[in-house]
Amino acid sequence: MLNRRILLSAAIAIGLASPFAAHAQSWKEKYPEITLGAIPVENASTTTDRYGKLAEYLTKELGVKVTLRIANDYAAVIEGQRAGNIQIAYYGPASYARAVMTGVETEPLVVPRHNNDSTGYYSVIYVRADSPYKHVQDLRGKTLGLVDPNSTSGNNAPRFFLDKQGITVDTFFGKTVFAGSHENAVLALSQGTVDAAANAWNSENDNQLTRMATKGMLKDANGKTLSPADFRVIFKSDFLPEAPLAVLKEMPDDLRQAIRQALLDMPKKDKVRFDALSDGKDKEFVPVSEKDYEPIVEMLKFNDKARKT
Template sequence: MDRRAFTLTAVALSLGLAASASAQTGEISFGIISTESSQNLKQAWQPLLEDMSRRTGLKINAFFAPDYAGIIEGMRFNKVHLAWMGNKSAMEAVDRSGAEVFAQTVSVDGSMGYYSLLVTHKDSPLNSLEDVIRQRQGLTLGFGDPNSTSGTLVPGYYAFQQHKVDPLKDFKRVVRANHETNLLAAASRQVDVATNNNEAIERLNLTNPAKAKDIKVIWKSPLIPSDPLVWRADLDPAVKARLREFLLGYGKQDAREQAILKVIGFAGFKASSNAQLLPIRQLELARERNRVENDSSLSAEDKQKKLQEIDARLAELQKLVASAR
C-alpha cells in the first residue's frame, strides 16, 4: 500500500472510530437528505432535533451534505448514525453502509405514501407525459439526484423506460438538482419539464407560495412508500430504544409537536423495516433487466444468462413481497 492510500485509509478509520465513540457516549449525528437548501432544511428540522436532544438525553447534531450520496457515505464511515432518506437512498445505505430501516414518515394527510410527478410552468404547452415523450428532443429536463426515489428512480422507470426513452440521452439537455431547485426552475421556465413529488410541492406552498402557483402537474406515478428513517444496525440497542420511543411518539398528542412536523411535511412516524424497500428493489432490477436487454455489446448467450439471473432475483423478491403483506 502506498503512503497516500495508507493515509486515506487511516483518516477514514479514525473518523469512523471517532464517530462510533460519539454514538456510544450519547452524541448522535442525524443525516438529512438534500431535498432543498441546507438553510431551509435546518430551519424546518431544528425544533424537532432540539426536542429529540431534550427528551432522549442524547446530543443530536444535524448532518447535511450537498447530495444524497454524502449522507449514504457518511453513514458508511460512521459519521452519520441516524438519517431521513428516500427509499432509493435508504436501499443504498442498507446495502453499502450497514443501515436498517426502523420507521417511516406519515404524510400530513395521513397517507403512507407519496407520488413522483412531472411538472412544468402553468402556461406551458406541455399537458401530458405523451407531450413530453413526443417533444423530448427539443426539451430541457430537470432531473433529480441519482439516488432520489421520486426525482430519478420512479420517473426513470414509469415515465421514461416504459416508453423506451433514455432521459440522459434523449432530451436536448438534462439538469440535475434537488426537488426545490427543480420546482423553482420549472416555475421560472429555466427548464421545460422537471421530475418532483407532491410533498415537495406542498412544502413549496409553505415556503414560496407565489412560485408554487406557477407549477402545473402533468404526470403522476403509482404510490411510493413513505420515506424511511434509517439508523446504523450496529448502534447501541439502548440508544436505539430511546430514539425509537421518541420518534414513534412524536406528534401523537401534542399540538406544538404537530405544528413542528407540519412545517417539515409530516404528520408523524410509524414503525417500519427493510421490507418497505422491496418494491424499490423490484424497480431497480426491472431497470437493470431493460439495460441488459438493450445491450448490443453482449452475446446472445451472455445476455440470456444475465436475464435469467435477473428474472430469478425478481421471482425471489416477489415471494418476499407476498410474504410481507
C-alpha cells in the first residue's frame, strides 16, 4: 500500500512537471541559438568586451548558446529584429522607439539602475573649454557632431529640446555630421573636426568624457592627452529613460520571462560580468514596459514632422 502511494505521488508529480519541461524543451528546439544584438555606443572592441560577457552569462542561465552581434549602426539592430535574426536587442531609447514605430514586434524587458538610483540620463552638447563658445546661440553657423540618426542623446533629443528654444538644428548650424558612435563624436570634437558634439551624460562622474579619459582615449589632433576639464557643457536636455534590453514578442512567453529573470538576477548571480557592462557604475536591472517609452515615440514623431516641413 505504501509503495503504491509513493508510486502514485511520483506519477502525479511527473505529470504536473512534464508539461513545463516539455514546453521549455520545445523552445530550446526552436531556439538552439539566440542572438544578442547591440548598438555601437562605443568602439567595437569595448562593446564586444562588455556585451560578450552578457552573452556568456545568458548562455549559462538559459541553457542555449547566446551569440553576440555588434551592429555597424543603430538601424542594423532594428532591421535585425524585424527580420527575426536578433532575438535580444540592446537599443537606445530612440532606436527602440523607432523599431516600434516601424512595426517591429519587440518588447522592452529591463534597464539598468545606476548607483545614484536613476534609471535614465541626459543629452548634452559639448564644446572645447578653450573655445569661445559659452552658449548654444554662439554656435550659429558652426559644425555640430551628432552620433547616429537613431541615437537618442546624439541626435533626437538635441533636435527636440533645441527646437523648444527656437533653434532648428538643420538651419541653425552651418553643418551637421554623424560620427557613428558616441566615442567618435567626442573624438571629432577633441581633434577639431567639429565645433560641438552631442552626447550622453549620466552625471559629473559618469559620462562619455570620464569613460574615454579612463581608457586614455581623449586626445587632440596632435596626440596630446585631454581630460574632462578640457570640455564644457553648453546644453543639457530634460531627463531621458535609459536604454532597454528588448526581446522579440514572437518568442514563447516562458522564454521571454526566463530572459527577463536572468537579467534581474545577474547582479547577484554574476556580479563580475554585470559590473563589466558599466565599469561598476550600475547596481541592478529593473523592469520596464512599452509605456515608459511613449514620450520617446512622441519625440520622434515631432522630429519626423519637423524635418518634413
